[in-house]
Amino acid sequence: MSIPLAELPEDRSFHREWFKIVSPRRMVPIQVGLLSQDFTGIWTHFCNHANRTVPCVGEAHCDRCQVGLHRRWKGYIAAILSTTRQPVIVELTEGAARAIRNDPLYKSGLRGCILTLQRKKPHKTAPVFADLQGPIPGANVPPDFDVLPSLERLWQCKPADAGSDNDVSIN
Ligand SMILES: [Zn+2]
Numbered sequence: 001m002s003i004p005l006a007e008l009p010e011d012r013s014f015h016r017e018w019f020k021i022v023s024p025r026r027m028v029p030i031q032v033g034l035l036s037q038d039f040t041g042i043w044t045h046f047c048n049h050a051n052r053t054v055p056c057v058g059e060a061h062c063d064r065c066q067v068g069l070h071r072r073w074k075g076y077i078a079a080i081l082s083t084t085r086q087p088v089i090v091e092l093t094e095g096a097a098r099a100i101r102n103d104p105l106y107k108s109g110l111r112g113c114i115l116t117l118q119r120k121k122p123h124k125t126a127p128v129f130a131d132l133q134g135p136i137p138g139a140n141v142p143p144d145f146d147v148l149p150s151l152e153r154l155w156q157c158k159p160a161d162a163g164s165d166n167d168v169s170i171n
Helices: 094-101 104-108 148-154
Strands: 030-034 040-047 052-055 072-081 087-093 114-119 128-133
Touching: 030 087, 072 094, 087 094, 087 114, 087 128, 094 128, 104 128
Parallel strands: none
Antiparallel strands: 030 072, 030 114, 040 052, 040 072, 072 087, 114 128
């Protein structure tokens, strides 16, 4: 009996509808390779009751706006972790997104760029510093994906699929 040879299987880590959302915690930096050309911006509130970020549905309809809760802008972009190449969605603070937009690399698109995010102080809401490096020549950049389905599922804008193996989380 001969042993059949096999081609390297296709990477199935991208064959999923929902991706984990990451942001730097405490002072531990995270480094990612960016897949999207630009980030997607959303107004949010921090819900103390649920201890997490929730979307603002627009000032006219939003219960949290009605009671005067402060709105916070967040940016989201598809990426892979530099350490494991796991596909993730990176959450950006307004300050980090502004630093990225002010970087000369932003003009030619973010896809392929290496982004390092780090809180410089230990508290949870300390400013996040963003460092952007240019694409590595010849690097294999996986395909881009849409961040909205993961956010809609996290925020229960759509019914969650009980069959998912994703651990979408946000802080
Ligand atoms: Zn609101």
